[in-house]
Amino acid sequence: MYAIAGASGQLGQLVLADLVEKVGADQVVALVRTPAKLAGAAASGVSVRAFDYDAADPAALDGVERLLLISANEVGKRGPQHRAAIDAAKAAGVGLIVYTSVLHAPTSTIGLADEHRETEVALSASGVPHILLRNGWYNENYTGSLAASIAQGAIIGAAGAGRICSASRADYAAAAVVALVEGAAGDVHELAGDQAFTMADLAAHVARISGKPVAYVDMSPAEYAAALEGAGLPGWLATMFADWSFETSHDQLFDDSHTLSRLIGRPTTPIAETIAAALA
Known part of the structure; x- marks a missing residue:
């Protein structure tokens, strides 16, 4: 079982x-x-x-x-x-x-x-x-606030030009099933999307797909945390999100091993595809 x-x-x-x-x-x-x-x-x-x-x-x-x-x-x-x-x-x-x-x-x-x-x-x-x-990160982590970003014309963060290799939840789910049914004890899989993007790339995708002007605005961690708190997040959560974003600037979410796509036997879902689905 x-x-x-x-x-x-x-x-x-x-x-x-x-x-x-x-x-x-x-x-x-x-x-x-x-x-x-x-x-x-x-x-x-x-x-x-x-x-x-x-x-x-x-x-x-x-x-x-x-x-x-x-x-x-x-x-x-x-x-x-x-x-x-x-x-x-x-x-x-x-x-x-x-x-x-x-x-x-x-x-x-x-x-x-x-x-x-x-x-x-x-x-x-x-x-x-x-x-x-x-x-790695889910594509869907970046689509939850798209409506607000499009309305404001900006996606904010503290990630600089850090490279992100996210994939869809469905991609990670498929990998979990393969590992659960076919995997061997001791296996360690570093799982990430095939295509790297920066937050500026993300904003460009949103602008192209939505047809609205959207740009990435990079901030310091403190500025980003303050902006998140001003938007209604509790202070501790805003600080945590800002920390995650800042560490992304150091390529902490980058991985070019393509282990995920090999494990599931197909390319991972591009971020642009997930954005398009979210805006459909």
């Missing part, structure tokens, strides 16, 4: 659909905090079980041989949450854990990487065989 922890999230639902298509619903366990969210999947034959990262129950993993551990979304709490899930998997006798880490986790200077490094250490210490999927 294959299990997906975090199956109701944006990435998890894509993985769930791909995995069911690949191995059949009767071989899939969807682990979620609120099973009612996946009533449709349950009706199709998927085993939907309650599983909370804050109090992971080994019983929910009964019969599971391979587990995809999608990183939790509560920044600052993920270290202990992931350790609880790993401990539950070990207690349940899970044979392999596939974990969604972050691009170049051991060396990344992006603050987000700290909890991923902590989780990678916990996996090694657990003795449970595992695979690391070190995911």
Whole structure:
């Protein structure tokens, strides 16, 4: 049996659909905090079980041989949450854990990487065989505020001319399914998009596709954090986003290995394609 922890999230639902298509619903366990969210999947034959990262129950993993551990979304709490899930998997006798880490986790200077490094250490210490999927940024990270950017004629950030190799969630989901079903313990995949772009390139794509003038405005981290806070983000979150953006200026989201496209057997989704879909 294959299990997906975090199956109701944006990435998890894509993985769930791909995995069911690949191995059949009767071989899939969807682990979620609120099973009612996946009533449709349950009706199709998927085993939907309650599983909370804050109090992971080994019983929910009964019969599971391979587990995809999608990183939790509560920044600052993920270290202990992931350790609880790993401990539950070990207690349940899970044979392999596939974990969604972050691009170049051991060396990344992006603050987000700290909890991923902590989780990678916990996996090694657990003795449970595992695979690391070190995911780069999602294309969709850049499309959520397109309407506002077009209205203002500007995309703001602190990323300078840093190169970004993002890919779509669907690309990363496809890779997760391949690793979960076909991967071998010890595999480490640095996953990123095939085509690099800068934030100025991103703004140019938005301008071309929307037909509106849009430019990238680079700021200092402090200026960017203040702008985000002025737009309504809590101060701590604005500072965190500004830090991530600034570290991007040092090519922390660049990777030209093309590992992702090789793993999924096709080119990754260009950022322009995701922008066009978001604006359609």
